[in-house]
Amino acid sequence: MxxxxxxxxxxxxxxxxxxxxxxxxxxxxxxxxxxxxxxxxxxxxxxxxxxxxxxxxxxxxxxxxxxxxxxxxxxxxxxxxxxxxxxxxxxxxxxxxxxxxxxxxxxxxxxxxxxxxxxxxxxxxxxxxxxxxxxxxxxxxxxxxxxxxxxxxxxxxxxxxxxxxxxxxxxxxxxxxxxxxxxxxxxxxxxxxxxxxxxxxxxxxxxxxxxxxxxxxxxxxxxxxxxxxxxxxxxxxxxxxxxxxxxxxxxxxxxxxxxxxxxxxxxxxxxxxxxxxxxxxxxxxxxxxxxxxxxxxxxxxxxxxxxxxxxxxxxxxxxxxxxxxxxxxxxxxxxxSNSNKEFYRDKEKAIWTAKGRKEEKYVALFNLSEEERAISIALKEIDITGEITIRDLWQHEASQLSSEILSVKVKPHEGKFYKIK
Structure with missing residues (x-):
């Protein structure tokens, strides 16, 4: 080929x-x-x-x-x-x-x-x-x-x-x-x-x-x-x-x-x-x-x-x-992107992660259920530590995050998509 x-x-x-x-x-x-x-x-x-x-x-x-x-x-x-x-x-x-x-x-x-x-x-x-x-x-x-x-x-x-x-x-x-x-x-x-x-x-x-x-x-x-x-x-x-x-x-x-x-x-x-x-x-x-x-x-x-x-x-x-x-x-x-993987999935939620060309990380949080849910991921599990910038890829908005955990309220059937660096 x-x-x-x-x-x-x-x-x-x-x-x-x-x-x-x-x-x-x-x-x-x-x-x-x-x-x-x-x-x-x-x-x-x-x-x-x-x-x-x-x-x-x-x-x-x-x-x-x-x-x-x-x-x-x-x-x-x-x-x-x-x-x-x-x-x-x-x-x-x-x-x-x-x-x-x-x-x-x-x-x-x-x-x-x-x-x-x-x-x-x-x-x-x-x-x-x-x-x-x-x-x-x-x-x-x-x-x-x-x-x-x-x-x-x-x-x-x-x-x-x-x-x-x-x-x-x-x-x-x-x-x-x-x-x-x-x-x-x-x-x-x-x-x-x-x-x-x-x-x-x-x-x-x-x-x-x-x-x-x-x-x-x-x-x-x-x-x-x-x-x-x-x-x-x-x-x-x-x-x-x-x-x-x-x-x-x-x-x-x-x-x-x-x-x-x-x-x-x-x-x-x-x-x-x-x-x-x-x-x-x-x-x-x-x-x-x-x-x-x-x-x-x-x-x-x-x-x-x-x-x-x-x-x-x-x-x-x-x-x-x-x-x-x-x-x-x-x-x-x-x-x-590279290193894409399904990080977690159950009947109600899913998390995918990936890496970018310049060492940035991507995280997608999906609510698969019919009710709003808080979905979380410990950042150290994807090799992220310290204060970071998190950018919402759909809203085109960036913010600082000092917590060790990314936790977001996600609406039913919604997917949140972030770049982290």
């Missing part, structure tokens, strides 16, 4: 939370322009087109079982021109990728593991091989929630050539990030290795993201060797119950986090989301998370160094949401 990929947790936007299976080119471009104008200077750079970009009939969050897919003669899925007009004349995503790169940003796409059932039915030839789709398809390996694909038998001749053929095509489009779905639960180790080999030989440095979760903790060493980020949970949405669960999962995965390999707590379902869900009549909804819970999420993801992928329609962001995701002091912890 290149030592230059994902040295810090990737930060970007993904179309799933707001558009599901049906994002269109003009919507992607709107978010590209927003990211360049408001977020790029803070380190946000990946723009990721999620699932079904090859399905012309996609029109909502829902999947259409056995829908016809746009595909070339080699069984490789290509963008649907009715949704991505710049893909006409067999250009694929090249024009969209060029536009993203012209803004100083990076381009990502989502795929499902395997080979299209449509390709197997037509028994298309595999580019660069004398084998055909039926020779490599594992018809007993199917995604439980999407009907598009068969898995690939990694032991079959032609399997590597197929994955190399699609990855090389994506490289020609200019991709910098690939999210591969139905890969880590259950863990498709053989296909992970085929994809990684194809990426290593495609001529581009591409972030390799595995989805969905939970990825198997017992495969941590394999994941660190072959992937840049992997989901630690199923799809994460805007409920406190799901956020509460992420504390345990991030704690379990913490020791396996580091440059080029990041346990991924999933996207940030902030802002205007679910724009294509039928139950919201195409108008979507604003995140169910309270402002307090959103700060708690950003605090946890940052001190645990999970990738940040914004899920809402960014052009609809209000000023508060923009400020939430551009807090430079919080993002400093995400990008550059």
């Amino acid at each position: 290149s030592k230059n990929i994902a040295l810090t947790p990737p930060m970007g936007w993904n179309s799933w939370d707001c558009y599901g299976a049906s994002v269109r080119e003009e919507e992607v471009i709107g978010n590209i322009d927003y990211m360049e104008k408001y977020l790029k200077e803070y380190g946000w750079k990946y723009v990721v087109v999620d699932i079904q970009w090859y399905e012309p009939t996609a029109d909502s969050t829902e999947y259409h079982p056995y829908a016809p897919l746009d595909m070339d003669q080699y069984g490789r899925l290509i963008p649907s021109v009715n949704r991505f007009p710049s893909a006409k004349d067999a250009k694929g995503f090249k024009a969209l990728g060029d536009y993203i790169h012209s803004k100083g940003l990076k381009f990502g796409i989502h795929i499902l593991r395997g080979i299209p059932k449509q390709a197997v039915k037509e028994n298309t030839q595999i580019l660069g091989s004398d084998k055909f789709a039926k020779d490599i398809a594992d018809i007993n390996s199917i995604c439980p929630w999407n009907t598009d694909m068969y898995g690939i038998d990694a032991t079959k001749e032609g399997a590597q050539e197929y994955y190399s053929s699609i990855i090389n095509m994506y490289a020609e489009w200019g991709i910098d990030y690939i999210k591969v779905d139905d890969l880590s639960f259950p863990y498709a180790k053989g296909e992970v290795e085929l994809i990684k080999n194809a990426l290593d030989n495609c001529g581009r440095e591409v972030v390799f993201s595995l989805s969905p979760g939970p990825a198997p903790l017992e495969e941590a060493e394999h994941l660190k060797k072959y992937a840049n980020m992997w989901r630690i949970s199923g799809d994460f949405w805007d409920t406190w119950e799901q956020l509460y669960k992420q504390f345990e999962l991030l704690g379990n995965w913490n020791e396996h986090m580091g440059p080029t390999h990041w346990p991924d707590a999933d996207m940030l379902p902030f802002g205007h989301i679910c724009l294509r869900e039928h139950q919201f009549e195409g108008k979507g909804k604003w995140t169910n998370f309270t402002r307090r819970e959103q700060r708690t999420l950003m605090t946890l993801w940052s001190i645990a160094r999970s990738p940040l992928m914004f899920g809402g329609e960014m052009t609809h962001n209000d000023q508060w949401t923009l400020e939430l995701i551009t807090n430079e002091e919080v993002l400093e912890v995400l990008k550059y």
Whole structure:
């Protein structure tokens, strides 16, 4: 794996939370322009087109079982021109990728593991091989929630050539990030290795993201060797119950986090989301998370160094949401802290600690309960003694502390975030 990929947790936007299976080119471009104008200077750079970009009939969050897919003669899925007009004349995503790169940003796409059932039915030839789709398809390996694909038998001749053929095509489009779905639960180790080999030989440095979760903790060493980020949970949405669960999962995965390999707590379902869900009549909804819970999420993801992928329609962001995701002091912890660890957790509270680039210490205090609580930590336990300066990273306020114990009243579902030096 290149030592230059994902040295810090990737930060970007993904179309799933707001558009599901049906994002269109003009919507992607709107978010590209927003990211360049408001977020790029803070380190946000990946723009990721999620699932079904090859399905012309996609029109909502829902999947259409056995829908016809746009595909070339080699069984490789290509963008649907009715949704991505710049893909006409067999250009694929090249024009969209060029536009993203012209803004100083990076381009990502989502795929499902395997080979299209449509390709197997037509028994298309595999580019660069004398084998055909039926020779490599594992018809007993199917995604439980999407009907598009068969898995690939990694032991079959032609399997590597197929994955190399699609990855090389994506490289020609200019991709910098690939999210591969139905890969880590259950863990498709053989296909992970085929994809990684194809990426290593495609001529581009591409972030390799595995989805969905939970990825198997017992495969941590394999994941660190072959992937840049992997989901630690199923799809994460805007409920406190799901956020509460992420504390345990991030704690379990913490020791396996580091440059080029990041346990991924999933996207940030902030802002205007679910724009294509039928139950919201195409108008979507604003995140169910309270402002307090959103700060708690950003605090946890940052001190645990999970990738940040914004899920809402960014052009609809209000000023508060923009400020939430551009807090430079919080993002400093995400990008550059070290020695991050879950210091303590029970059913009612959690404490995380980390070190900074200049020997400063970070402490995050979380109230996981429904009542206000005083949460304390003895500073000598994190090697801090004497009079210190403590800075609240959300309030941007500093104060002196001479006590040997940091004790703070924390509201329900709140996360307090401090820099100490």
